[in-house]
Amino acid sequence: MMKGAVYYKDLKIGTVEQTDEGYEFQYDLDYVKTPGSKPISQTLPLTEKQYKSKTLFPFFDGLIPEGWLLDVAIETWKINPGDRMTLLLTVCQDCIGAIKVIRSDK
Numbered sequence: 001m002m003k004g005a006v007y008y009k010d011l012k013i014g015t016v017e018q019t020d021e022g023y024e025f026q027y028d029l030d031y032v033k034t035p036g037s038k039p040i041s042q043t044l045p046l047t048e049k050q051y052k053s054k055t056l057f058p059f060f061d062g063l064i065p066e067g068w069l070l071d072v073a074i075e076t077w078k079i080n081p082g083d084r085m086t087l088l089l090t091v092c093q094d095c096i097g098a099i100k101v102i103r104s105d106k
Contacts, residue, residue, distance in 0.1 A: 001106035002085050008040060009098050012024040016101060018085040022054040040099060063092045063099060 003017040006025075014027040025044060031037050032048050039046040041059040051057065064087045065073060073091045074081050081087070089103040 001103065004087060004101040005104040006040070006090075007100045007102065013040065014035075015104070016057070016060055016088070018056075019106075022052060023056050023060075023085070024050055024052050025057055026050040027058075042069070056088070059090050060088055060092075060101070063095050063097075063101070064088055065091060 001017065001019055003015060005012050006014040006016055009029070011030060013031045014025060017024045027046060027048070029048060033047055037046060041057075043059055044051060044057065055061075061084055064070065064084065070081070070087075073079065073087065077090050079086050079090060088101055092099075092101040093103075094100060
């Protein structure tokens with residue numbers, strides 16, 4: 001099982017995890033309770049409940065590069081292109097934009 005801490009700018013806002021059943025995402029409770037907190041995606045509204053999915057959530061899958069940049073990542077790190085969680089945790093530590101995912105299962 002792999003796990004990543006999800007950050008908005010430099011603020012940890014949640015955790016995404018690959019389990020035997022699929023994927024889970026949960027906002028940190030402190031973030032949910034902070035006035036003015038916003039969801040990272042319209043498909044992942046701000047809530048205390050845990051989201052579960054058989055496939056990687058489209059929001060997180062969308063952070064993974066495409067095209068030639070994906071080819072570079074796959075070749076550089078020798079990652080199976082079908083292993084979306086490993087790709088997410090490897091290449092999304094420094095994404096374009098405000099969201100980053102830092103591996104936290106080690």
